[in-house]
Amino acid sequence: MAPLRTRFAPSPTGDLxxxxxxxxFASFVVAKMTGGTYVVRVEDIDTPRVVAESAARIVxxxxxxxxxxxxxxxxxGGPYAPYTQSARTHLYDAAIASLxxxxxxxxxxxxxxxxxxxxxxxxxxxxxxxxxxxKPRDREMKREPALRLFVPEGTTIRFDDLYRGPHEExxxxxxxxxxxxxxxxxxxxxxxxxxDDRAMHVDLVLRGADLLGSTARQIHLGRLLSSPxxxxxxxxxxxxxxxxxxxxxxxxxxxxxxxxxRGISAAELFGFLGHAAGLFPDPTxxxxxxxxxxxxxxxxxxxxxxxxxxxxxxx
Numbered sequence: 252m253a254p255l256r257t258r259f260a261p262s263p264t265g266d267l268x269x270x271x272x273x274x275x276f277a278s279f280v281v282a283k284m285t286g287g288t289y290v291v292r293v294e295d296i297d298t299p300r301v302v303a304e305s306a307a308r309i310v311x312x313x314x315x316x317x318x319x320x321x322x323x324x325x326x327x328g329g330p331y332a333p334y335t336q337s338a339r340t341h342l343y344d345a346a347i348a349s350l351x352x353x354x355x356x357x358x359x360x361x362x363x364x365x366x367x368x369x370x371x372x373x374x375x376x377x378x379x380x381x382x383x384x385x386k387p388r389d390r391e392m393k394r395e396p397a398l399r400l401f402v403p404e405g406t407t408i409r410f411d412d413l414y415r416g417p418h419e420e421x422x423x424x425x426x427x428x429x430x431x432x433x434x435x436x437x438x439x440x441x442x443x444x445x446x447d448d449r450a451m452h453v454d455l456v457l458r459g460a461d462l463l464g465s466t467a468r469q470i471h472l473g474r475l476l477s478s479p480x481x482x483x484x485x486x487x488x489x490x491x492x493x494x495x496x497x498x499x500x501x502x503x504x505x506x507x508x509x510x511x512x513r514g515i516s517a518a519e520l521f522g523f524l525g526h527a528a529g530l531f532p533d534p535t536x537x538x539x540x541x542x543x544x545x546x547x548x549x550x551x552x553x554x555x556x557x558x559x560x561x562x563x564x565x566x
């Protein structure tokens with residue numbers, strides 16, 4: 252199998268938890284088993300949510316487990332540096348400029364969009380109704396405007412997800428014209444992620460199933476930006492607590508530091524995570540070296556569940 256470039260792209264809003272570690276571990280193992288490259292990129296563009304020293308703690312936790320990046324986020328000399336999104340904003344500005352007339356200002360408030368849009372069903376996003384699409388772009392704005400991307404009628408994106416199978420989405424119907432930069436100047440996850448994955452030549456994006464809904468927009472954006480390459484995607488099972496709730500940074504007892512402090516070994520973590528990702532047939536504890544040697548290739552994964560519940564032995 253050809254060497255693959257994978258990446259782990261954490262947001263520095265708290266300590267590394269099991270859900271994030273699943274993405275990091277799967278990305279690392281797939282890169283190493285194919286003789287490829289594992290990249291760590293810090294997604295810190297939403298500055299109001301960034302927690303001081305969080306990025307350093309996340310990287311330290313990864314390094315302690317042996318998941319050391321080939322192209323770490325702090326590297327000055329990496330081929331696609333910088334690996335911290337807050338240092339890449341000039342690239343996002345250039346990308347927005349290159350989209351030309353397809354980008355327009357929107358000074359709607361969130362409440363105004365909600366009143367005008369169709370009510371979303373559970374788990375769906377609110378579809379922007381195009382309120383500002385045809386308004387004069389040099390008008391006096393009610394507030395600092397966001398920048399939205401016009402999505403033409405019939406925009407259909409198809410892709411084959413490694414875990415979820417064939418997927419098709421009409422972007423104009425599921426989200427409509429979407430935000431590239433918020434009114435407060437923060438660039439959208441969709442823009443930064445789409446641009447950076449392609450700019451860094453990532454072959455395979457392994458991330459949580461909660462981000463499946465972002466994929467069609469990112470593929471669409473990448474194609475508009477004339478990217479010469481397009482990554483494959485695999486949306487991993489969500490990790491649930493023993494109580495059945497999705498594990499997040501605020502979920503007590505599920506950060507890597509807490510688990511290791513309670514005596515859970517790295518091998519136990521790797522066994523659980525590799526099984527959850529379909530790399531192993533069972534959750535038997537494995538060293539990192541054994542994990543790489545025994546993991547299934549991305550195109551031959553073992554069947555996985557929609558969710559991965561934290562083992563009782565971890566609690």
